[in-house]
Amino acid sequence: MFPAFSLVVLCFLGTVLATNGTRPNIILLLMDDMGWGDIGVFGEPSKETPNIDQMASEGILFPDFYTANPLCSPSRASLLTGRLPIRNGFYTTNDHARNAYTPQEILGGIPDSEVLLPELLKKAGYINKIIGKWHLGHRRKYHPLSHGFDEWFGSPNCHFGPYDNVERPNIPVYKDWEMIGRYYEDIYINHKTGESNLTQIYLQEAIKFINKYGNSGQPFFMYWAIDATHAPVYASSSFLGTSRRGLYGDAVREIDFSIGKILDVLKTTGIAKDTFVFFTSDNGAALISAPNQGGSNSPFLCGKQTTFEGGMRVPGIAWWPGHLAAGRVSYQIANVMDLFTTSLVLAGLDPPVDREIDGIDLTPVILDGKEIERPIFYYRGNELMAVRLGQYKAHYWTWSNSWEELSQNIKY
Ligand SMILES: *[C@@H]1O[C@H](CO)[C@@H](O)[C@H](O)[C@H]1NC(C)=O
Ligand SMILES: *[C@@H]1O[C@H](CO)[C@@H](O)[C@H](O)[C@H]1NC(C)=O
Numbered sequence: 001m002f003p004a005f006s007l008v009v010l011c012f013l014g015t016v017l018a019t020n021g022t023r024p025n026i027i028l029l030l031m032d033d034m035g036w037g038d039i040g041v042f043g044e045p046s047k048e049t050p051n052i053d054q055m056a057s058e059g060i061l062f063p064d065f066y067t068a069n070p071l072c073s074p075s076r077a078s079l080l081t082g083r084l085p086i087r088n089g090f091y092t093t094n095d096h097a098r099n100a101y102t103p104q105e106i107l108g109g110i111p112d113s114e115v116l117l118p119e120l121l122k123k124a125g126y127i128n129k130i131i132g133k134w135h136l137g138h139r140r141k142y143h144p145l146s147h148g149f150d151e152w153f154g155s156p157n158c159h160f161g162p163y164d165n166v167e168r169p170n171i172p173v174y175k176d177w178e179m180i181g182r183y184y185e186d187i188y189i190n191h192k193t194g195e196s197n198l199t200q201i202y203l204q205e206a207i208k209f210i211n212k213y214g215n216s217g218q219p220f221f222m223y224w225a226i227d228a229t230h231a232p233v234y235a236s237s238s239f240l241g242t243s244r245r246g247l248y249g250d251a252v253r254e255i256d257f258s259i260g261k262i263l264d265v266l267k268t269t270g271i272a273k274d275t276f277v278f279f280t281s282d283n284g285a286a287l288i289s290a291p292n293q294g295g296s297n298s299p300f301l302c303g304k305q306t307t308f309e310g311g312m313r314v315p316g317i318a319w320w321p322g323h324l325a326a327g328r329v330s331y332q333i334a335n336v337m338d339l340f341t342t343s344l345v346l347a348g349l350d351p352p353v354d355r356e357i358d359g360i361d362l363t364p365v366i367l368d369g370k371e372i373e374r375p376i377f378y379y380r381g382n383e384l385m386a387v388r389l390g391q392y393k394a395h396y397w398t399w400s401n402s403w404e405e406l407s408q409n410i411k412y
Helices: 002-019 050-058 072-081 117-123 198-213 246-268 336-346 363-368 403-409
Strands: 025-031 127-133 151-155 172-175 178-182 220-225 275-281 316-319 376-380 383-389 392-395
Touching: 025 072, 025 246, 025 336, 050 246, 050 275, 050 316, 072 117, 072 336, 117 127, 117 220, 117 336, 127 198, 151 198, 198 220, 198 246, 246 275, 275 336, 336 363
Parallel strands: 025 220, 025 275, 127 151, 127 220
Antiparallel strands: 151 172, 172 178, 275 316, 376 383, 383 392
16 A cells, blocks of 8 residues: 555656746647648658657657547537537537538637647747648638747638639738738649748748747747648649659658658757647548548548548647657647647646536646557547447447548539
């Protein structure tokens, strides 16, 4: 009895000492439609992600990591609120779970009643920046700076394109509150070659931000939500044609290169041990876009938009030199919503108690190698399709990719 008790106390102290008051910087590297099978360390055979693989060897690999919804908008809302889409109100009520692309839906956005991660981190003194795709509403009241971010470089939704039958839509690009250009006019994607400098621009924004705040004494939160792997897929000229996987692989290679640069900057500025970094994706790869515009969910069934594993299981890698056991694999069943709760705990904050929070605190898993039993709920729109607990998954409904079926039956 007594030794077991001491062990518990010691573990508890370990966690407290590792996190108390240190308020690490927090970086969430959120990929767009990148699949579990797109990363070398997860088994992708062409092994074109040396930097992400290196990140895993210096950190913790999560093979059982999930998103909260198989679509971009609801998944991002869940990440930033720690709540399932049916709780935070950001889901499609239609039974086919189409994303928020129709004009009516563009008028919507994240409800004011939701409390987002950057709003809470601000209370612990964080400066918060989003780089890339927001996708939680286009109007001013939904702007990221209305929801806790201090800085933004990116677009409400970067990839109107072939699906919307609009050749050159006027998507705004923002620098904070200021609209600095139009996505397709000023920050150009050449649809024929797939050339765009956007990932490089997002990388430079990240490096500038880290250099500015890294040693300022003020902790930062950087949400790097890049979208080069979402159709229309793009890469800059130095990466075009360099992958064995086509244009999609070129985009992955450029992202991998950029992540390597970001981690390098953390090391050279001496703040790596003060910075918790997590790499994941908003949902599984869009198989409808494959082979050249979509990735791989191998070895799992189906992809984006479905509640099979290919739609909702995503790569997960935690990195925090000096704090995490390097090269570990954790079979913890975890979820993007946990990043909300875990980030708050790392910042020394308590998760909100005035509402249901679905994300759990992963610090015992990350810092002490514990495993916590918890279910995964697979929603499509507002329909609970499946539940996983431990090694078991119950499918209440099954539905494979429906994009093709839909395009024949439904007009947007
Ligand atoms: C945690 O807090 C204790 C007590 O205030 C302090 O002695 C210790 O240095 C702190 N640890 C870290 C890592 O900040
Ligand atoms: C990317 O940047 C290079 C160098 O500034 C420029 O020459 C090229 O035209 C840019 N490409 C696109 C697609 O904007």
